Amino acid sequence: MRNIFVYVGSRNGEASKTLKIINEILKKVYCLVEDKSLNISVFHPQNSYIERCRGCISCFFYGKCPLDSTDDMGKLKSEMLKADFIIFGTPIYAANVSGDMKVFFDRISYWMHLLRLCGKPAIAVTTSTGNGISFVSEYLYIAMSFLGLKVIKQLNAAIFDLSQLEEDNLLKQEIDNCSRSIYEYLMGNKKVESDKTMEVIFFNLKKAIIGYEKMPNYEYLFWKNNGLLECKTFNELLQKKSMLKDFNIVEF
Ligand SMILES: Cc1cc2nc3c(=O)[nH]c(=O)nc-3n(C[C@H](O)[C@H](O)[C@H](O)COP(=O)(O)O)c2cc1C
Secondary structure (H helix, E strand, O other): OEEEEEEEOOOOHHHOHHHHHHHHHHHHHHHHOOOOOEEEEEEOOOOOOOOOOOOOOHHHHHOOOHHHHOOOHHHHHHHHHHOOEEEEEEEEEOOEEOHHHHHHHHHOHHHHHOOOOOOOEEEEEEEEOOOOHHHHHHHHHHHHHHOOOEEEEEEEEEOOOOOHHHHOHHHHHHHHHHHHHHHHHHHOOOOOOOOHHHHHHHHHHHHHHHOOOOOOOHHHHHHHHOOOOOOOOHHHHHHHHHHOOOOOOOOO
16 A cells, blocks of 8 residues: 655645645546555645644654644654655745644654655645745745655646636646656655755754764664664665664654
């Protein structure tokens, strides 16, 4: 079974244009996968409750968020770790990601120091009426890359009317391209490869983590115990990770 995880930061639930575009992508993926062995988990603020980060820093220090047991984030995190492919989608609000999308990222900020989703391919989707696209798209790309995800496509749709899903040939083409790419990665025809962005992120994170050597904190132990510190490059980490089912959870 291949698992796809989706989080859409729109409170419009099933009526969300962002979700509708992602559903179009997923429908096409489903058509392409012959044996239909697909498990797709779609979350958004109408079907999952995520509290705002309280800033207690427990996640950075101990690798645990006290809110995970009282809201749905613990469940979403385990679904993400299980996933073979990740899709994050957000409407653009005030030239930024939506508040819900930002809360989602805040709650996994500490994963951005651990490259926790390393080795997974991903797509970033934004919808808007056309303003703030480059900033938001870049933000999503950076946030996702720090999670260790390989962003293979970014779909940024300026959408005014859902009829565009039927009539806008460029949008239809982009949806098609996303579906085909997802299919290729799910089938193993394409493999996640490193790139300059991922190498720079790995280099800088590793430098910061080594700084904790004399006073090992949770992040240092995670890097050490899971062999990240031994890797010279992100590419090396990808090879190592492909042999592991998942990183070990470090108790601290
Ligand atoms: C509070 C709010 C702020 C918005 N700000 C922007 C914006 O800065 N730039 C833009 O192009 N569209 C903006 N929009 C339009 C939405 O991004 C657009 O309608 C989006 O497709 C809605 O997605 P959804 O249906 O998935 O919620 C805004 C909409 C709302 C409700």
